[in-house]
Amino acid sequence: MPSLQIRGLNAGYGKLQILFDVSFSAPSEKITVIVGPNGSGKSTTLKTIFGLTTIYSGEILFDGKNIAGLPPHRIAKMGIAYVPQTDNVFAKLTVKENLVMATYGMDESSAQDRVEEVLEMFPILKERLDQRAGTLSGGERQMLAIGIALIRRPKLMLFDEPTAALAPKIAIEILDIIARLRDEYKITILLVEQNAKKALEYGDRAVLLVGGRVAFEGEAEELLHHPDLARMYLGLVAGAE
Ligand SMILES: Nc1ncnc2c1ncn2[C@@H]1O[C@H](COP(=O)(O)OP(=O)(O)OP(=O)(O)O)[C@@H](O)[C@H]1O
Numbered sequence: 212m213p214s215l216q217i218r219g220l221n222a223g224y225g226k227l228q229i230l231f232d233v234s235f236s237a238p239s240e241k242i243t244v245i246v247g248p249n250g251s252g253k254s255t256t257l258k259t260i261f262g263l264t265t266i267y268s269g270e271i272l273f274d275g276k277n278i279a280g281l282p283p284h285r286i287a288k289m290g291i292a293y294v295p296q297t298d299n300v301f302a303k304l305t306v307k308e309n310l311v312m313a314t315y316g317m318d319e320s321s322a323q324d325r326v327e328e329v330l331e332m333f334p335i336l337k338e339r340l341d342q343r344a345g346t347l348s349g350g351e352r353q354m355l356a357i358g359i360a361l362i363r364r365p366k367l368m369l370f371d372e373p374t375a376a377l378a379p380k381i382a383i384e385i386l387d388i389i390a391r392l393r394d395e396y397k398i399t400i401l402l403v404e405q406n407a408k409k410a411l412e413y414g415d416r417a418v419l420l421v422g423g424r425v426a427f428e429g430e431a432e433e434l435l436h437h438p439d440l441a442r443m444y445l446g447l448v449a450g451a452e
Pocket of ligand 1: 227254406
């Protein structure tokens, strides 16, 4: 049973339609990668799932329930976390304050446990607890953003280009962390990535968006080696390493 199923989605910003009849599934405990040229609607797809755009028609089924049209706080409460590309931490607050903010409304002992859990996963953040988030490196900041999202134990995480502007080695670290979230935390992942090759190597399933429409949905491996699509839209040479 797919965790997320999108059917016939038409959405955009006000009257400006960006997504056209978009349908795809993100199966449970898998990484589904959304790739495609600039401006093809990848980020808009994530924002739409999280209730941040205008939906004209279509369904977004999360564990069988239609969440299309719900406000973001209700969607978050259902177990969906959205990690935007930028502004995903409070730059002026310390690492510790960011994590504590994320526990808002939890009882004290579980809040403490969750923060501890995140710090165990990202030991580097433990060394940076009193540092303002704005002074962290790009990779550390991304780890903090993931940590903040993890505090709520989400079932589905939406990542918008988590490796953008990171050095290749750090980008791999972040992708490794995302793979751990799937394997150890059993979280379903929807991942938008510019670096199509790397992302498809990590992903299980793939969706190719072109001009706001789904041009391919299938196994990540299949898209990676697709003779035409990989070359035309992802700048990949079929069969090349
Ligand atoms: N807030 C907004 N208001 C109006 N139009 C927007 C808004 N955000 C994005 N768009 C437009 O929606 C289209 C799709 O943008 P989107 O960011 O979803 O594409 P993308 O595939 O994620 O591209 P990129 O790889 O460049 O981030 C673009 O034409 C963009 O200009």
